Amino acid sequence: MKYKNNRLTIDGINVDFLANKFSTPIYCYSFKKLKENILNFKKNFKKINPLICFAVKSNSNIKILKEISKFNFGADVVSGGELMMALKAGIKPKKIVFSGVGKTSSEIEFAIDKDILLINAESKSEILEIERIARSKKRTVSIGIRLNPNTDAKTINQISTGKKENKFGVDEKTFLRLVDYIKNSRNLNLKCLSVHIGSQILDHKPYEKMLKVVSKTIQKSQYKFEYIDLGGGMGIDYMHNNKKLNLKKYSQSIKKILNKNYSKIIFEPGRSIIGNTAILITKILYIKEGFKKDFIILDAGMNDLIRPALYNAKHKILASKNKKEISKKTYEFVGPICESTDKFSTIKKFQKLKEKDFVVICDVGAYGTSLSSNYNVRPKAIELMIKSSKIQIINKRQKLSELM
Numbered sequence: 001m002k003y004k005n006n007r008l009t010i011d012g013i014n015v016d017f018l019a020n021k022f023s024t025p026i027y028c029y030s031f032k033k034l035k036e037n038i039l040n041f042k043k044n045f046k047k048i049n050p051l052i053c054f055a056v057k058s059n060s061n062i063k064i065l066k067e068i069s070k071f072n073f074g075a076d077v078v079s080g081g082e083l084m085m086a087l088k089a090g091i092k093p094k095k096i097v098f099s100g101v102g103k104t105s106s107e108i109e110f111a112i113d114k115d116i117l118l119i120n121a122e123s124k125s126e127i128l129e130i131e132r133i134a135r136s137k138k139r140t141v142s143i144g145i146r147l148n149p150n151t152d153a154k155t156i157n158q159i160s161t162g163k164k165e166n167k168f169g170v171d172e173k174t175f176l177r178l179v180d181y182i183k184n185s186r187n188l189n190l191k192c193l194s195v196h197i198g199s200q201i202l203d204h205k206p207y208e209k210m211l212k213v214v215s216k217t218i219q220k221s222q223y224k225f226e227y228i229d230l231g232g233g234m235g236i237d238y239m240h241n242n243k244k245l246n247l248k249k250y251s252q253s254i255k256k257i258l259n260k261n262y263s264k265i266i267f268e269p270g271r272s273i274i275g276n277t278a279i280l281i282t283k284i285l286y287i288k289e290g291f292k293k294d295f296i297i298l299d300a301g302m303n304d305l306i307r308p309a310l311y312n313a314k315h316k317i318l319a320s321k322n323k324k325e326i327s328k329k330t331y332e333f334v335g336p337i338c339e340s341t342d343k344f345s346t347i348k349k350f351q352k353l354k355e356k357d358f359v360v361i362c363d364v365g366a367y368g369t370s371l372s373s374n375y376n377v378r379p380k381a382i383e384l385m386i387k388s389s390k391i392q393i394i395n396k397r398q399k400l401s402e403l404m
């Protein structure tokens, strides 16, 4: 994104032009950025040669999945619906892993029928259920067990998943017992140890700690895992102040444990691939003057982007026209929804705005549309992608008639 003649552009296309042509709110993706992220991710982990399974829950738009699959990515899915979407996008079953604490029997059956790479199980009961279904189908099913490494990801509490108080995975003791159980099962083939400690991680230290636990657990198990699935969680620079996870360092730490284990590494990145590829273009409906702050009332709300309301997440906001004049009052950017948490950001010293101006909420590619809803019977926004200077509609704006 760049200002050209004080007009905000995305891959050379004027934001105001898009807003006027397609009406707002709009999710607009940059293919160029997506490609750059993918190649960058691959480059940083080149020495490990991992299988990269895109976390579909971060963005499940089928056009985007199709683009990602062209780069030889697999998929990490967490529901039967996501599995179906990934397959429909052309992702090979042998590159799909299925995670999640509550897979239903029919979802497990579907995954077995499609012969996916791995079902990563998260409890003893789930393992018994997979075994029961496999037996009834006279099949041997490849599975992983998700270890809860009891490691603090040092991220937003709501998106931490690797501490012992979280519902995810099993503790080391249970893990070792389960390894012994599965070794003697005819219908289960244990291939993978999986972990995922949380999301939006910017410091490599939690990963180091996690790797130590993984390494120790593998040694104790005396089992040869074909795969080690390290999950995703790599953070992005939402505040645009160059705080980045050092992927190279992470890669080196992984290399060390690999020297002992000879396993193939799987990653499940979501946010780090798609997060900074999209903006949400929205119009200022009204400016309501308050005592100390002015409410900038936008036509995008928490139904379009729930991260600020759900996790207190921060996103940069930019005006589509760059002006020098600064507002004397603090701006609070809010949506139109009947909830006090329908609020994107409170910013001091923002440039002066006026009604009908367009603003852009940045870095909304991950957990934006995939977490959007029809709350307040609001249709979902249109999704565009800029690819080779062309504007593609990758999802039509929902019609109210579809919601009736």
Ligand SMILES: *Cc1c(COP(=O)(O)O)cnc(C)c1O
Pocket: 055, 057, 058, 076, 099, 100, 196, 198, 199, 200, 231, 232, 233, 234, 268, 269, 270, 271, 272, 366
């Ligand atoms: C959510 C999730 C991911 C992706 O996390 P990101 O922070 O988007 O990279 C990967 N693996 C599992 C099991 C998840 O639940």
